[in-house]
Amino acid sequence: MQKGYLCLVLHAHLPFVRHPEHEDFLEEDWLYEAISETYIPLINMMDNLIQDGIDFRITMSLTPPLCAMLSDPLLQDRYLRHIWKLIDLAEKENTRLQFQPAFAPTAQMYENHFKMARYIFEEKYDRNLLNAFKKFQDLGKLEIITCGATHGYLPLMLSQQAKRAQIRTAVQDYTARFGQAPRGIWLPECAYEIGDDQLLRDEKIRYFFMETHGLLFAEPRPKYGVYAPVFCPSGVAAFSRDIESSRQVWSATDGYPGDFRYREFYRDIGYDLDYDYIRPYLHNDGVRRNIGVKYYKITGKTTLGGKQPYNPADAKEAAASHAGNFMFNRQKQMEHLHGFLGKDPIIVAQYDAELFGHWWFEGPDFLNFLIRKIACDQDEIKMITASEYLKENPKNQVSVPAASSWGDKGYHECWLQGTNDWIYRHLHKAQSRMIELAQDNRNESNGLRIRALNQAARELLLAQSSDWAFIMAMGTMVAYAEKRTKDHINRFLKLYDDLKNNTIDESWLREIEYRDNIFPYIDYKVYL
Amino acid sequence: MTTSGSSSPKGGPSNEQGYIDRGGPLPDGYGDTLIVLLPRDPQWIFAYWEISEKTRNEITQKYGANIFQKAKPAIRVYDVTNVNFNGQNANRSFDIFITPESKNWYIYVGMPKRSYCADLGLLVDDGVFITLARSNVVATPAGSVSDIYDEQWMLVKEDFEKLMKLSGIDKIGASSAEALKILTQRLESVLAVSSKSGSGVGPVRPEKRGFWLIADAELIVYGATEPDALLTVQGKPVKLRPDGTFSLRFAFPDGELNIPIKAISADTIDSRQITINAKRKTK
Numbered sequence: 001m002q003k004g005y006l007c008l009v010l011h012a013h014l015p016f017v018r019h020p021e022h023e024d025f026l027e028e029d030w031l032y033e034a035i036s037e038t039y040i041p042l043i044n045m046m047d048n049l050i051q052d053g054i055d056f057r058i059t060m061s062l063t064p065p066l067c068a069m070l071s072d073p074l075l076q077d078r079y080l081r082h083i084w085k086l087i088d089l090a091e092k093e094n095t096r097l098q099f100q101p102a103f104a105p106t107a108q109m110y111e112n113h114f115k116m117a118r119y120i121f122e123e124k125y126d127r128n129l130l131n132a133f134k135k136f137q138d139l140g141k142l143e144i145i146t147c148g149a150t151h152g153y154l155p156l157m158l159s160q161q162a163k164r165a166q167i168r169t170a171v172q173d174y175t176a177r178f179g180q181a182p183r184g185i186w187l188p189e190c191a192y193e194i195g196d197d198q199l200l201r202d203e204k205i206r207y208f209f210m211e212t213h214g215l216l217f218a219e220p221r222p223k224y225g226v227y228a229p230v231f232c233p234s235g236v237a238a239f240s241r242d243i244e245s246s247r248q249v250w251s252a253t254d255g256y257p258g259d260f261r262y263r264e265f266y267r268d269i270g271y272d273l274d275y276d277y278i279r280p281y282l283h284n285d286g287v288r289r290n291i292g293v294k295y296y297k298i299t300g301k302t303t304l305g306g307k308q309p310y311n312p313a314d315a316k317e318a319a320a321s322h323a324g325n326f327m328f329n330r331q332k333q334m335e336h337l338h339g340f341l342g343k344d345p346i347i348v349a350q351y352d353a354e355l356f357g358h359w360w361f362e363g364p365d366f367l368n369f370l371i372r373k374i375a376c377d378q379d380e381i382k383m384i385t386a387s388e389y390l391k392e393n394p395k396n397q398v399s400v401p402a403a404s405s406w407g408d409k410g411y412h413e414c415w416l417q418g419t420n421d422w423i424y425r426h427l428h429k430a431q432s433r434m435i436e437l438a439q440d441n442r443n444e445s446n447g448l449r450i451r452a453l454n455q456a457a458r459e460l461l462l463a464q465s466s467d468w469a470f471i472m473a474m475g476t477m478v479a480y481a482e483k484r485t486k487d488h489i490n491r492f493l494k495l496y497d498d499l500k501n502n503t504i505d506e507s508w509l510r511e512i513e514y515r516d517n518i519f520p521y522i523d524y525k526v527y528l
Numbered sequence: 529m530t531t532s533g534s535s536s537p538k539g540g541p542s543n544e545q546g547y548i549d550r551g552g553p554l555p556d557g558y559g560d561t562l563i564v565l566l567p568r569d570p571q572w573i574f575a576y577w578e579i580s581e582k583t584r585n586e587i588t589q590k591y592g593a594n595i596f597q598k599a600k601p602a603i604r605v606y607d608v609t610n611v612n613f614n615g616q617n618a619n620r621s622f623d624i625f626i627t628p629e630s631k632n633w634y635i636y637v638g639m640p641k642r643s644y645c646a647d648l649g650l651l652v653d654d655g656v657f658i659t660l661a662r663s664n665v666v667a668t669p670a671g672s673v674s675d676i677y678d679e680q681w682m683l684v685k686e687d688f689e690k691l692m693k694l695s696g697i698d699k700i701g702a703s704s705a706e707a708l709k710i711l712t713q714r715l716e717s718v719l720a721v722s723s724k725s726g727s728g729v730g731p732v733r734p735e736k737r738g739f740w741l742i743a744d745a746e747l748i749v750y751g752a753t754e755p756d757a758l759l760t761v762q763g764k765p766v767k768l769r770p771d772g773t774f775s776l777r778f779a780f781p782d783g784e785l786n787i788p789i790k791a792i793s794a795d796t797i798d799s800r801q802i803t804i805n806a807k808r809k810t811k
Contacts, residue, residue, distance in 0.1 A: 092777060095764075095777065095778065096776075096777045096778050098762075099778065099779065099781070099785060100781060103779070155567065156566055158564070158664060194667065212695060216673060217669075217671065217672060217673055219670070219674035219676050220676040225695040227695075242695075243695065274746070277777065402669055402670035402671075403567065403667070403669035403670065404669060410569075411567075411568060411569035411669055412566070412569065413568055413569055416566060416568050416574055421574060421632060424564075424566060424576065425564070425576050425578070426554050428564060429558050429560075486554055489554055490554065493555070
């Protein structure tokens with residue numbers, strides 16, 4: 001008998017990193033790694049589930065920058081170049097390790113995996129993985145939701161027009177890509193400020209996801225805690241995260257990904273192998289970095305040197321038993337909540353998509369086992385999307401959620417602290433100048449000026465990505481995040497001056513249009 | 529990405545080369561006189577400000593050349609919760625003295641779910657506050673469970689507390705950054721434990737310093753045949769380079785390797801075989 005709903009939400013996002021001006025660019029690896037390690041394994045899983053007739057529901061946010069990169073011909077070419085290199089390396093490795101029974105199965109696994117990734121990417125989905133996600137959505141198994149246009153952190157923008165531009169641009173982008181309007185949104189960093197729901201309502205978005213305390217601290221008190229959504233006064237539904245199901249996956253101490261049988265992230269052949277041998281697979285600068293081929297398991301509390309060989313079969317078994325444990329815990333939790341609430345609770349399990357596969361290598365196996373077990377082994381948990389839940393449960397309590405985010409400490413500090421607070425005076429100035437430009441040029445008909453106005457909007461949006469502030473706070477790759485912030489602001493400021501003085505430099509404009517080519521159809525009047 | 533974070537924290541320095549206009553410095557100011565507030569959490573707000581040359585000149589003309597030396601720069605913070613603020617009707621206010629060269633400040637307000645506004649100004653000895661700019665209004669987040677019950681939906685209090693606990697209220701603060709943190713911590717703990725020398729697929733330098741030596745061996749088998757020939761090594765086909773050469777690399781643990789290499793001509797008429805036998809013994 002059904003006891004409750006499980007709403008699985010994966011947030012897939014990467015900042016817009018695309019550098020046509022460089023033949024080889026380190027940070028573009030974020031995309032290539034995520035494609036090989038996360039997106040393709042998830043796509044493969046969903047294809048197999050469908051083929052096997054297993055019913056499932058997954059909600060995924062695919063952010064506009066990620067969509068732009070996945071459908072960009074230059075990055076598609078570069079991904080293929082990247083995966084062919086890995087295939088070449090994996091073949092060599094497979095030969096090299098064939099007499100070492102402890103490593104041979106893992107070497108074989110990589111060769112198979114990279115070849116499968118290449119096939120799915122190039123042949124099955126014609127280089128554009130959005131084709132896969134769209135297919136799953138059209139089949140009713142996956143609900144794709146949108147996000148801020150560039151993952152801008154809404155509560156620190158202050159200006160309503162700036163927030164509206166983030167949301168409206170995202171909705172337009174989604175509609176063009178997926179042939180329908182988005183029903184839901186993942187607020188960037190789950191950051192919510194009272195009243196932001198009205199902006200969602202204006203764009204006809206029906207629901208959003210937030211952090212646990214955003215709902216628990218809502219006013220009036222939410223009768224069902226986080227186990228049912230509330231309607232904001234605007235009529236937009238707010239769903240929020242169940243902490244228990246998050247912790248089992250995230251937690252440092254008792255989270256699944258720390259199991260000793262799983263693959264060790266930090267022991268990578270980019271560091272381990274003979275330099276001359278590995279050199280062709282490193283970036284042009286020749287610095288040793290992770291390549292994505294790793295032969296050891298977490299093993300336990302030991303040095304990197306003391307790690308034991310990874311065993312793919314053992315790891316798969318661990319993923320299966322963790323999936324069973326996760327399902328068992330949700331069953332117990334739902335049974336308990338069901339009795340307590342007197343209705344079916346909805347458990348919202350929200351994760352960064354890149355956790356599955358990139359950080360937790362066996363994560364996609366875990367999801368695969370979990371979904372199959374839920375479909376075949378029990379009838380208490382029903383997987384559901386937020387849209388379906390609202391259709392089945394149209395009546396919900398009205399309440400105003402509390403300002404919150406899913407960042408460290410639960411509010412805005414991660415994006416507003418000593419390392420990154422200097423950006424806001426510039427972002428705010430650019431916002432107000434953009435609004436001024438839109439107002440002063442609302443009837444513009446000169447083609448060159450319209451191009452400059454649209455590019456100004458793109459530069460502002462790109463500067464607003466919350467990723468830059470986040471990277472500054474985390475302390476790795478900081479130089480790149482600072483540079484991106486400054487570059488986009490400076491490009492914006494130049495465009496503003498050029499528009500004001502009517503001194504637009506067409507060849508310079510063409511160059512930055514070519515580089516920052518996100519949102520080809522943007523209309524600067526979104527800032528009116 | 530949270531995530532979001534991707535790529536390795538161990539990933540080394542960012543690619544600093546090239547990238548045409550190199551992210552030049554941003555302006556020190558925009559010629560504005562303003563103060564802006566941002567909410568940080570239930571207890572803290574953040575303020576940044578700018579005082580333009582024009583404003584400085586106006587103030588010195590009005591109050592004397594040394595007014596900026598004589599008066600203390602300050603931020604007057606107003607609690608304007610449920611008030612349509614007109615400068616006089618705040619619920620309460622307090623002053624923060626700021627250093628003349630500072631451009632921003634974190635302000636402890638200590639009160640969740642309240643609205644704040646601030647004036648940037650100069651406090652003169654006689655208690656006069658010269659306002660240079662007034663900020664926007666920001667609200668601090670609630671930070672706790674609401675006291676307000678919806679009559680229709682009310683639950684008894686014990687039940688709600690139990691529900692809060694079930695919801696994991698005692699664990700709030702877990703974050704998207706947590707995964708990255710966990711991995712970084714694990715790396716640190718890994719590096720903190722003292723090490724033995726590496727083994728298996730590649731040497732790992734001992735993290736503890738001191739005199740040391742690591743040595744290992746791999747085997748490279750190479751050769752050449754007609755570019756269109758079919759080559760197998762240990763029965764498995766090997767792709768030849770365009771000039772007919774090939775090179776294979778093998779891990780070479782202690783023991784014996786037997787590697788038969790066979791080439792068959794494109795027309796399958798001719799064939800040649802070479803077998804390489806290698807022994808390794810490490811002492």
